[in-house]
Amino acid sequence: MLRRATEIDEDGAAVWPQHTAEACGIAIAGVRDALYVLNGKWKLPLIVAMTNGPQRFKDIQRALGDITPKVLSKELKELELNEFVVRKVYSTTPVTVTYQLTPYSQTLDKVMQELRDWGVKHRQRIVASRKAR
Amino acid sequence: MLRRATEIDEDGAAVWPQHTAEACGIAIAGVRDALYVLNGKWKLPLIVAMTNGPQRFKDIQRALGDITPKVLSKELKELELNEFVVRKVYSTTPVTVTYQLTPYSQTLDKVMQELRDWGVKHRQRIVASRKAR
DNA sequence: GATACCGGTATCCTTTAGGATAGTAGTATC
DNA sequence: GATACTACTATCCTAAAGGATACCGGTATC
Numbered sequence: 639m640l641r642r643a644t645e646i647d648e649d650g651a652a653v654w655p656q657h658t659a660e661a662c663g664i665a666i667a668g669v670r671d672a673l674y675v676l677n678g679k680w681k682l683p684l685i686v687a688m689t690n691g692p693q694r695f696k697d698i699q700r701a702l703g704d705i706t707p708k709v710l711s712k713e714l715k716e717l718e719l720n721e722f723v724v725r726k727v728y729s730t731t732p733v734t735v736t737y738q739l740t741p742y743s744q745t746l747d748k749v750m751q752e753l754r755d756w757g758v759k760h761r762q763r764i765v766a767s768r769k770a771r
Numbered sequence: 772m773l774r775r776a777t778e779i780d781e782d783g784a785a786v787w788p789q790h791t792a793e794a795c796g797i798a799i800a801g802v803r804d805a806l807y808v809l810n811g812k813w814k815l816p817l818i819v820a821m822t823n824g825p826q827r828f829k830d831i832q833r834a835l836g837d838i839t840p841k842v843l844s845k846e847l848k849e850l851e852l853n854e855f856v857v858r859k860v861y862s863t864t865p866v867t868v869t870y871q872l873t874p875y876s877q878t879l880d881k882v883m884q885e886l887r888d889w890g891v892k893h894r895q896r897i898v899a900s901r902k903a904r
Numbered sequence: 905g906a907t908a909c910c911g912g913t914a915t916c917c918t919t920t921a922g923g924a925t926a927g928t929a930g931t932a933t934c
Numbered sequence: 935g936a937t938a939c940t941a942c943t944a945t946c947c948t949a950a951a952g953g954a955t956a957c958c959g960g961t962a963t964c
Contacts, residue, residue, distance in 0.1 A: 662834065665819045665887050672890030673815065678921070682806065686798045695941050701795065707942060709922060732931055732940050749889050752882040754798050757805030759878070811951070828911050840912060842952060865910050865961055906964085913958075920951075928943075934936085 672749075675720050680705060680713045685722060685743060686750060692726070692738035722746075805882075808853050813838060813846045818855060818876060819883060825859070825871035855879075 676682055680702070687693060687701040699710055714737055717723040722743040728734040809815055813835070820826060820834040832843055847870055850856040855876040861867040 662820065662823055664891070665822070666816050666834065668887040668890035668894070669815050669819055669883065670812075670890070671894045672886045673812065675893065677812075679803075679806065679810075680922090682802050683799045686802055687795065689798070690795055696939090701799065704923095706923060706925095708924095708944085711942065712922095735941060745892070746889060749882070749885040750802065752885050753805045754801040756879060756882050757801035757803070758797070760808065761801070761804045813952090829909085837953095839953060839955095841914085841954095844912060845952095868911060908963075909961085911958100911960105914956085916954085916956105918951105918953080920949105922947100922949085924945100924947080926944085926946105928941100930941105931939085933938075 678713070680709065681717065682750065682753065684710075684713055684717065685739065685746065686754070688723065688737060688739050689750075692736040694734065694736055698737065811846070813842065814850065815883065815886065817843075817846055817850065818872065818879065819887070821856065821870060821872050822883075825869040827867065827869055831870065 683702060684698065687698050693701070695707075695710070695714075698714075699705055699707065702710075705713075714723060714725070717737075718725055721740055723737050724740055726736050726738070728736070816835060817831065820831050826834070828840075828843070828847075831847075832838055832840065835843075838846075847856060847858070850870075851858055854873055856870050857873055859869050859871065861869070
């Protein structure tokens with residue numbers, strides 16, 4: 639469990655009850671393992687982009703707005719390797735390729751939800767503090 | 772809300788009920804905003820390292836194991852700028868400097884918890900699949 | 905006087921991420 | 935026959951991240 643501050647001191651810093659340093663190493667390792675596969679600017683946004691169902695290459699590119707095909711291709715391959723995504727080719731004319739999330743990618747749902755909500759609130763905070771100046 | 776697959780097809784991919792593309796843009800923006808301040812290899816592990824209370828420079832370095840002082844110094848400055856951390860100097864001999872989490876950093880608690888738990892489980896999965904080979 | 909600890913800086917370097925631009929094969933459209 | 939679309943790949947390049955190593959002033963310790 640994360641520990642919580644019980645007070646706030648004059649400098650606005652949290653004051654902590656005590657100091658139990660042990661299981662901290664496990665927590666650090668967990669976070670680092672997560673970051674290892676979710677690294678970079680694009681992996682998580684890409685997963686979000688596919689949340690509503692299978693998406694084609696160009697669709698994803700449009701959804702992200704500013705990713706180049708080279709980078710998108712690389713990121714999708716890495717997501718495939720880590721079993722977050724399945725690539726499917728349909729022999730239509732012209733050929734259709736879709737990318738869709740795997741069940742394993744759904745284990746990330748809570749992480750994504752929390753991160754997304756935090757991001758939205760963080761932006762609000764930034765905007766508010768800009769106005770206050 | 773994140774949508775969930777209702778079935779799994781032969782390839783192990785999730786099958787999605789429908790396709791509602793709208794609020795997806797907001798979700799992507801939220802995640803990108805979050806990643807913008809939490810970027811890189813070190814920010815989140817550093818925050819974890821300070822979760823148990825104020826830490827000194829060398830303590831943090833030891834907790835992370837393989838971060839160089841230059842990088843640590845830079846990361847701590849960025850965390851300070853984003854109001855996740857407060858730096859405090861005590862005029863002891865020799866001088867003592869501590870870094871501690873702010874109340875605002877606690878808004879990240881859930882994100883951290885989810886990410887850490889996911890990371891731990893992900894590692895277990897990887898280890899298990901290695902054994903299976 | 906030599907060594908060690910603390911909290912960093914300074915300098916240099918390599919690696920990686922990521923972007924810009926162009927091009928590809930195949931089909932379809934005008 | 936020119937142009938456009940899809941799903942990429944290829945080449946080149948820049949900027950940033952991050953690591954290695956050395957060093958600094960101040961104090962304390964052996």
